[in-house]
Amino acid sequence: MPRCDPLGLCQYQTNKLVRIQSVRLGSLKWSLNGAILLFICVMMLWNRKYQEFDLVVSSVTAKVKGVAQTHLTGVGDVLWDVADYSSSSQDRNSFFVVTNVIITKNQKQGKCAEVPSKGRLCQSDRDCEKGAWDQQSHGIQTGSCVRFDVMKKTCEVSAWCPIETQTNPTRPALLAAAENFTVLIKNNIRFPAFNFIRRNILPQMNDAYLRSCHRGNDSLCPIFRVGDMVREAGEKFSDMAVEGGVIGIQIKWECNLDRLMQHCLPRYSFRRLDERESNRTLYPGLNFRFAKYNVVNGVEERTLYKAFGIRFDVMVFGQAGKFSFIQLIVYIGSTLSYFALTTLLIDWLLETSCYSADVGQNYSERTVESVRDAQQCILCVSYVDEEKLRLVKRSRKKSLQNIKPMSVLPRKEDSGHLRAALCLLQPDLNVDAQPPQDQNSTPDPKRRQPGWCKCGCCSSSTLPQEELCCRRSDGACIASSPAFRRLVLDRSLLQAVLLYQDPLSPPAGGAQRAALRHCAYRQFISWRFGVPPADSHPVIPRCCVQKIRDEYPSPDGRYSGFTPVRTGSDPTRPNGQL
Numbered sequence: 001m002p003r004c005d006p007l008g009l010c011q012y013q014t015n016k017l018v019r020i021q022s023v024r025l026g027s028l029k030w031s032l033n034g035a036i037l038l039f040i041c042v043m044m045l046w047n048r049k050y051q052e053f054d055l056v057v058s059s060v061t062a063k064v065k066g067v068a069q070t071h072l073t074g075v076g077d078v079l080w081d082v083a084d085y086s087s088s089s090q091d092r093n094s095f096f097v098v099t100n101v102i103i104t105k106n107q108k109q110g111k112c113a114e115v116p117s118k119g120r121l122c123q124s125d126r127d128c129e130k131g132a133w134d135q136q137s138h139g140i141q142t143g144s145c146v147r148f149d150v151m152k153k154t155c156e157v158s159a160w161c162p163i164e165t166q167t168n169p170t171r172p173a174l175l176a177a178a179e180n181f182t183v184l185i186k187n188n189i190r191f192p193a194f195n196f197i198r199r200n201i202l203p204q205m206n207d208a209y210l211r212s213c214h215r216g217n218d219s220l221c222p223i224f225r226v227g228d229m230v231r232e233a234g235e236k237f238s239d240m241a242v243e244g245g246v247i248g249i250q251i252k253w254e255c256n257l258d259r260l261m262q263h264c265l266p267r268y269s270f271r272r273l274d275e276r277e278s279n280r281t282l283y284p285g286l287n288f289r290f291a292k293y294n295v296v297n298g299v300e301e302r303t304l305y306k307a308f309g310i311r312f313d314v315m316v317f318g319q320a321g322k323f324s325f326i327q328l329i330v331y332i333g334s335t336l337s338y339f340a341l342t343t344l345l346i347d348w349l350l351e352t353s354c355y356s357a358d359v360g361q362n363y364s365e366r367t368v369e370s371v372r373d374a375q376q377c378i379l380c381v382s383y384v385d386e387e388k389l390r391l392v393k394r395s396r397k398k399s400l401q402n403i404k405p406m407s408v409l410p411r412k413e414d415s416g417h418l419r420a421a422l423c424l425l426q427p428d429l430n431v432d433a434q435p436p437q438d439q440n441s442t443p444d445p446k447r448r449q450p451g452w453c454k455c456g457c458c459s460s461s462t463l464p465q466e467e468l469c470c471r472r473s474d475g476a477c478i479a480s481s482p483a484f485r486r487l488v489l490d491r492s493l494l495q496a497v498l499l500y501q502d503p504l505s506p507p508a509g510g511a512q513r514a515a516l517r518h519c520a521y522r523q524f525i526s527w528r529f530g531v532p533p534a535d536s537h538p539v540i541p542r543c544c545v546q547k548i549r550d551e552y553p554s555p556d557g558r559y560s561g562f563t564p565v566r567t568g569s570d571p572t573r574p575n576g577q578l
Contacts, residue, residue, distance in 0.1 A: 051321030054193035066181030099241035100308035112161035128155035173241035179227035243285025253318030401452035470541035
C-alpha cells in the first residue's frame with residue numbers, strides 16, 4: 001500500500017490460512033476447543049463473571065450481657081455488671097470487655113513520695129527540680145527529696161496519693177467469669193448500586209429464637225459467647241484475660257442477587273489482631289484507667305481502676321452481584337484469546353515433526369514466508385548429483401563451491417516449463433537420433449583445471465561467486481548430456497520460446513544472440529532449479545555458463561558476469577547471468 005495514497009485506507013487485508021485434511025488433527029482441535037470452552041464456562045459460573053458487583057456499606061452495634069462477682073483484698077466482694085466492664089470503652093464498630101483490674105483505693109490530692117523506679121532515686125533536695133515532670137511521673141515535683149521507705153528516697157510530687165504501686169496484673173484474671181458473657185451483634189448492610197438492604201438478624205428470627213439460639217448448632221445466630229469467640233480465634237481465654245488483647249470479628253457478605261440463585265447470608269470468623277507473645281513486644285495486651293469519685297468528710301476521694309480486657313473490633317466486608325449483559329459480553333471477549341492455545345499447540349506439533357515430518361515440512365513452507373535482509377545476498381545452488389537445492393550466503397573471499405549451506409530444501413518441479421518444452425520439441429522429437437557430441441565438452445588434459453571443479457570442464461574466474469561446478473563429486477559434466485543441448489542450447493527451441501514470450505517481436509540482427517543467450521540461462525534455471533525459493537538468486541555453474549557463451553557469444557567478447565537479481569523480478573535477466 002503506498003504510503004501517501006489516501007485510497008489505501010479503503011482496503012481490507014486477511015491472514016493466510018492453510019487447511020489440513022486430517023482426522024487426528026481435527027479431533028485434537030475440537031477436543032482442545034471443547035476443554036477450553038468447558039474451563040471458561042466453569043470459571044464464569046464459579047467466579048460469577050457474568051455479574052456486575054457492588055461493595056457493601058454497613059453499620060454495627062453491639063450489646064454485651066453478663067454479671068460477675070470478684071473478691072478484692074481490702075475491698076471485699078465486688079459485683080460487676082455491663083456498666084462496670086463494658087460501657088466505659090465503647091467505640092465505633094468495637095466494644096470492650098474488662099477481664100482483669102488493679103485497684104488503688106482512697107486517693108486524695110496531696111503531696112507524697114514518687115514511686116521509685118530506674119533513675120528516680122534521690123539523695124538530697126538538689127536532685128529534685130521544682131515543677132518538673134516527665135512521661136513516667138504521677139505528679140509534679142515539689143523540689144523536696146523525701147523517704148519512700150526504709151531503704152529508698154524519692155522526689156516528692158503533688159499528685160493523687162497514695163500513688164499506684166502495682167504494675168503487673170494478677171494471675172489468674174479477676175474477672176475470669178467474663179468468659180461466659182454474651183454479645184448481640186446487630187449489623188445492617190446496604191448495596192447502593194442495587195438498592196438492596198439486609199441485616200444479620202433475619203426476618204424469621206423472633207425473640208424466642210434469639211433467647212435460645214446457639215452458635216454451636218446455628219451458624220447464623222447473632223449472639224456470641226466471649227469465650228467461644230476467643231477460642232475460634234485460636235487463643236485460650238484464661239491466658240488472654242490476664243493482660244488483654246484485640247480480637248477481630250469478621251462478617252463477610254457474599255450475595256448473589258439474581259432471582260433464580262438469590263443468596264445473601266453473613267459468615268462469621270474470628271482472629272487475634274495484636275501481638276500475642278508478651279516476650280516479643282514492649283507493652284503487651286490492652287489496658288486503660290478509669291476512676292470512681294466520692295466525697296468523704298468534705299474531701300474528694302477516688303478509687304483508681306487499671307482495667308485489662310479484650311477489645312472486639314467488628315469488620316464487615318463483602319460484595320453483591322447481579323446479572324449484567326455488558327459484563328457477560330466483556331468476559332466472553334476477554335476469553336476468546338484462550339482458543340489461540342489450540343492453534344499454538346497444533347502448530348508446535350507440526351513444526352517439531354511430532355506429528356509427521358513430511359506434513360510438517362509442507363506446512364512450514366505454506367504458512368511461513370521468509371523475508372531476508374536486502375543487504376544479505378542468498379544464493380541458490382543446484383548440483384546434478386544431488387536432488388535438493390542448497391541455500392548459501394554470498395562470500396567475496398571464499399569459492400561458492402566450498403561454502404557450507406544455510407539450509408537444504410527439496411526441489412519443486414516447474415511442470416509448466418516441462419510441458420512447454422515438450423510441446424515445442426514435439427515437431428523435431430526423434431528418440432533414436434543422437435545429437436552430435438561437442439568436442440569442447442570433453443575435458444582437455446593439458447588445460448589446468450581449478451581446484452573447485454569436479455567435472456573437469458570449468459574455467460577459472462576472478463569472482464568467488466562464479467566459482468561453482470555442476471557437480472558436488474567427481475563425474476561427467478551436465479553440459480555434455482544430450483538433454484542439455486536439446487533443452488538449453490537448441491536454437492529452434494530458444495527461438496520458439498522467445499516467440500512464445502513476445503509473438504510480435506521479430507529477430508533484430510546481432511542482438512538476437514544476446515536474446516538467445518539470456519533465454520538459454522532461463523531454460524537452464526527452469527530445468528535444474530524448477531521453482532527456486534523466494535528471495536534467492538539461482539547461480540548457473542561455471543561450465544554451463546561457458547558452454548552457453550560458446551554457443552551464443554557476444555560480438556565484442558565482453559560479459560558483465562554474475563549480477564544477483566531476484567528470481568522473476570526482471571524477465572530479461574531472471575538469474576543474473578549475462
